[in-house]
Amino acid sequence: xxxxxxxxxxxxxxxxxxxxxxxxxxxxxxxxxxxxxxxxxxxxxxxxxxxxxxxxxxxxxxxxxxxxxxxxxxxxxxxxxxxxxxxxxxxxxxxxxxxxxxxxxxxxxxxxxxxxxxxxxxxxxxxxxxxxxxxxxxxxxxxxxxxxxxxxxxxxxxxxxxxxxxxxxxxxxxxxxxxxxxxxxxxxxxxxxxxxxxxxxxxxxxxxxxxxxxxxxxxxxxxxxxxx
Amino acid sequence: xxxxxxxxxxxxxxxxxxxxxxxxxxxxxxxxxxxxxxxxxxxxxxxxxxxxxxxxxxxxxxxxxxxxxxxxxxxxxxxxxxxxxxxxxxxxxxxxxxxxxxxxxxxxxxxxxxxxxxxxxxxxxxxxxxxxxxxxxxxxxxxxxxxxxxxxxxxxxxxxxxxxxxxxxxxxxxxxxxxxxxxxxxxxxxxxxxxxxxxxxxxxxxxxxxxxxxxxxxxxxxxxxxxxxxxxxxxxxxxxxxxxxxxxxxxxxxxxxxxxxxxxxxxxxxxxxxxxxxxxxxxxxxxxxxxxxxxxxxxxxxxxxxxxxxxxxxxxxxxxxxxxxxxxxxxxxxxxxxxxxxxxxxxxxxxxxxxxxxxxxxxxxxxxxxxxxxxxxxxxxxxxxxxxxxxxxxxxxxxxxxxx
Ligand SMILES: Nc1ncnc2c1ncn2[C@@H]1O[C@H](COP(=O)(O)OP(=O)(O)O)[C@@H](O)[C@H]1O
Ligand SMILES: [Mg+2]
Numbered sequence: 001x002x003x004x005x006x007x008x009x010x011x012x013x014x015x016x017x018x019x020x021x022x023x024x025x026x027x028x029x030x031x032x033x034x035x036x037x038x039x040x041x042x043x044x045x046x047x048x049x050x051x052x053x054x055x056x057x058x059x060x061x062x063x064x065x066x067x068x069x070x071x072x073x074x075x076x077x078x079x080x081x082x083x084x085x086x087x088x089x090x091x092x093x094x095x096x097x098x099x100x101x102x103x104x105x106x107x108x109x110x111x112x113x114x115x116x117x118x119x120x121x122x123x124x125x126x127x128x129x130x131x132x133x134x135x136x137x138x139x140x141x142x143x144x145x146x147x148x149x150x151x152x153x154x155x156x157x158x159x160x161x162x163x164x165x166x167x168x169x170x171x172x173x174x175x176x177x178x179x180x181x182x183x184x185x186x187x188x189x190x191x192x193x194x195x196x197x198x199x200x201x202x203x204x205x206x207x208x209x210x211x212x213x214x215x216x217x218x219x220x221x222x223x224x225x226x227x228x
Numbered sequence: 229x230x231x232x233x234x235x236x237x238x239x240x241x242x243x244x245x246x247x248x249x250x251x252x253x254x255x256x257x258x259x260x261x262x263x264x265x266x267x268x269x270x271x272x273x274x275x276x277x278x279x280x281x282x283x284x285x286x287x288x289x290x291x292x293x294x295x296x297x298x299x300x301x302x303x304x305x306x307x308x309x310x311x312x313x314x315x316x317x318x319x320x321x322x323x324x325x326x327x328x329x330x331x332x333x334x335x336x337x338x339x340x341x342x343x344x345x346x347x348x349x350x351x352x353x354x355x356x357x358x359x360x361x362x363x364x365x366x367x368x369x370x371x372x373x374x375x376x377x378x379x380x381x382x383x384x385x386x387x388x389x390x391x392x393x394x395x396x397x398x399x400x401x402x403x404x405x406x407x408x409x410x411x412x413x414x415x416x417x418x419x420x421x422x423x424x425x426x427x428x429x430x431x432x433x434x435x436x437x438x439x440x441x442x443x444x445x446x447x448x449x450x451x452x453x454x455x456x457x458x459x460x461x462x463x464x465x466x467x468x469x470x471x472x473x474x475x476x477x478x479x480x481x482x483x484x485x486x487x488x489x490x491x492x493x494x495x496x497x498x499x500x501x502x503x504x505x506x507x508x509x510x511x512x513x514x515x516x517x518x519x520x521x522x523x524x525x526x527x528x529x530x531x532x533x534x535x536x537x538x539x540x541x542x543x544x545x546x547x548x549x550x551x552x553x554x555x556x557x558x559x560x561x562x563x564x565x566x567x568x569x570x571x572x573x574x575x576x577x578x579x580x581x582x583x584x585x586x587x588x589x590x591x592x593x594x595x596x597x598x599x600x601x602x603x604x605x606x607x608x609x610x611x612x613x614x615x616x617x618x619x620x621x622x623x624x625x626x627x628x629x630x631x632x
Contacts, residue, residue: 056626084530099236111229112531
C-alpha cells in the first residue's frame, strides 16, 4: 500500500546568491510498514527531502502525495494541521521542550490534537513505557541522557498516532551504544506495530539496520536498495 | 498546559526575568505610592473642609442660597430638625444662624460671617472646637462670648478677652450693634476661613433681634462618609421646597477635583506602564530569539500559529503580572506603613494652608484602584507582547529547526 508518492519533485533554494537545487527531479514511493533510510553525504539533500515529505517545506515543482492526499497544494495552515495528525517527528537533537517533563512533552502533542486530559495522561505513560522510560516520566530533558531524550521524542512521535515517523539523523548526536539501542527500539516498533519509519543518516552502522536504503547525491537518487 | 509552559518559560532565564520583574515592581510601587500621596492630599482637603464647615449635607431656604438675607429663614425648621434627628445614619445635626456683619475693634474693622450656633450641637457636626489655640469654645456661661479665627484676631489686633463690636441689619433693615468679648481663638488649615468666620451663641442673637428661634442653615453629619449619597437622595425627596445639598454641591471646586483625580491617577500609572512596556517587549524579544529552534519545533510538530501567539502573550502576561502584583503588594505595604505615621508637612504649612490641606498627610488609595491597575498591567503586557509574538509566528519551521 502506497504511503508516500513523489513525482518529479524539485526543490530549489533561490534566496541564496547562487540558487541551490537541493532536491533534483526525484520520483519515489514508500509503502506502509517500511523501515527506510535516506543516506548520503552532508549536503546531499536528505533533510530537504524529509522536509518536503513532511510538509515542512514546499517543493518548487512536482507533486507529493501522502496518505492519498496531494500536499504540494496545501497552504501553511493546512500543512500545520496535516503534520499534527499525520507525521511523527524525531529531530537530530534538542527535540524536547526543556521546561516540560518527559511525560508533559509527550502529552503536549496530544493537547495540540485536542485529546482529553485523562486520555493524554494514559497514552503518555503507555508510550513512555513502550520506549523503556517508565521510571523517567517526571524527569526534565536536562536530567535525561541524549539517548533517553531521543526515546522521549520517539514516544512523542508515536503518541500523536501518525501515519509514519520521520527522523532526521536521529542518532547523529548519540554514542554508538545509544544509537544501537534507539534503532533496536525503532525496529521493534516497526515490527510490532507496523509503524513506518523513514530516517536519514550517514552512519554506516545505522545504514546497515535499514530494510531499504535510498542513497542521495546532489539531490538525486543515486541508489535505491532493498536489504534483508 | 499552555499556562504551565508560559509560567516555566519565564523562569528559564531567571536573571533576565528578575530584572524586568524588579523594574515593574519598583515602577508600580513608586507610582502607587505617589498616587496615594495625591489621593491622600485630596482626601485631606475634603475631610478638613467637611470637618471645618461643610458637614456632609446642608439644608437652606432656596432664597438664602442666592441672597444671604437675614429674613430667608428655613420655614418650620424645628420640625425639619426633629425629623432628621430620627434618621439613623445621622450622627449630628446643627441649626445655624448666618448673618453677614461688620466686626470692629478699636483699631480696625473687617467684614465677617456670624455663625450663630448651639455650641453643643455644633460640636457634633464640625471640629472647630478641636482647633482652639487660645481660650475655649463656649465652655463658660459668661454672656456675649465670641470665638474668632487667629487671622481675624491679628487683623483686628485683638487678643483673648478683648472687646469687639458686631454690626448687622435686623429683620427690618435697621442696624444692630452688639459688643462681644473674645473667649476663644481657633486656627484651621484655611486662613481664609480663619479671617472671615466668627461664632456666637445663637440664643443671644435671637434676643438681640427680638425674634423667636429661626434658622438659615441646617448642617448634618453622618456616621459614615459612604452614607452621604443615600441620605442626600432621601432628604432631597422629603424636602422638595428646600435646598438640600451634599458636600460635593456645596463645594464645586472640590467636586471637580474629585471627578478628575481618578482619571489623572490612572493616566499617571498608564505613563509608568507605558515606559515599562519597552523593557517587557525587549525581554520577550530576547526570549523569542533564544528559542527560535524550539518554537520552530513546535510549529513543525503542528502547533498552530495562533497558539504560539497566545503562548507568547501568556508568557508576557505572566512575567508582567509577577512584577505587577509584587509592585501592587509592595506599594500597598509602603502606603500602609507611611499612612500609619503620616507624612509631616509642617515645614510647608504656610503654603499649604491656602489649600486647606492639613499638616499631616496620610496617603490612601481606594481599593478599586488595585483591580483596575491589574487590568491595566495585563493590557500593557498584551501590547508589549504583540511584537515578539509576531516575530515568533513568522518563523519558518524548516529554517528555524536548522538554527542551533
Ligand atoms: N534554507 C536553505 N537555503 C539555501 N540553501 C539551503 C537551505 N537548506 C539547505 N540548503 C542547501 O541545500 C543542500 C541540501 O541540504 P540538506 O538538505 O540540508 O542536506 P543534508 O541534510 O543531506 O545535509 C545543501 O547544499 C544546502 O546548503
Ligand atoms: Mg541534514
